[in-house]
Amino acid sequence: MNRYAAESSGFQFGHGFPMTLWVKRLLIANFVVFLAGELGLIPLAVFNALAFGVPDSLLRPWSIVTYMFLHGSFIHLFGNMLILFFFGPPLENKWGGRFFIQYYLVCGLGGALFSVLLYSILGPTVMVGASGAMFGLLLAFAMNWPDAKIYLYFLFPVPAKWFVGVLGLITLFATVRGSGGGVAHWAHLGGMVSGFIMLRWGDRIGRATKRAFVKDRPSHVKVERGGATGPPRKPAARRGRKGVDGDSLDEVDRILDKIRETGMESLTDRERSFLDEMSRRYKSAPKGRTH
Secondary structure (H helix, E strand, C coil): CCCCEEECCEEECCCCCCCCHHHHHHHHHHHHHHHHHHCCCCCHHHHHHHCEEECHHHCCCCHHHHHHHCCCCHHHHHHHHHHHHHHHHHHHHHHCHHHHHHHHHHHHHHHHHHHHHCHHHHCCEEECCCHHHHHHHHHHHHHHCCCCEEEECCCEEEEHHHHHHHHHHHHHHHHHHCCCCCCCHHHHHHHHHHHHHHHHHHHHHHHHHHHHHCCCCCCCCCCCECCECCCCCCCHHHCCCCCCCHHHHHHHHHHHHHHHHHCHHHCCHHHHHHHHHHHHHHHHCCCCCCC
């Protein structure tokens, strides 16, 4: 039986749960980069070029990604990788690898983006670490399993929704107050905010972006194939799907692509409910004549 189980009492997991592919890759990549730095294989000049700094990042655009794989100390690395180890696999298991790594990177990018947005307040900054992505994972975990118990200091069980909620408030307060102490609180906040936006409105933003940059072929254009011309044929995948709007069709196509890539078990409860609703609407729609 799968160790991951979303039940009425919340999410349950323990030691021995299966390690997922992208979590494993990220763990290895972060530890290898840290070890290389400790052994002197990454010169200080290279380390600084890979770190994210404002406004220097304009000259080093790659640093918006590379900074996530650098850590200033073993404690810094260990804390982030501990979060990834415990909270990454259930999310990747639920979402599938493709969405998981996209979400991870978006949260990391959000942490860097907040450094840019708050430049007028923070001034010049240099930042390393995957904490923005880690805070995004914590938020996603709490949104999926709000009643799961997170053991504070490995002793005190706290529901995930309260743990992450209080953590978010502390991060917001530290960012507004400007208390640093060597910790980029704004990056943590950026990871949580960007993660929330992606989970809540990511599909809508993606469809809007697709419509803005990918133009459909005009309906009056004739298609010539093998010397034959005529009005464009209706796409086969969309024939007979009456009573369903274009956005819903795009969402169905996205979910079907996800099933082909990662299987039915990777679907979220929302996606399963959406497919059920689309199936009911399709069956109740009047059928057109076919040739």
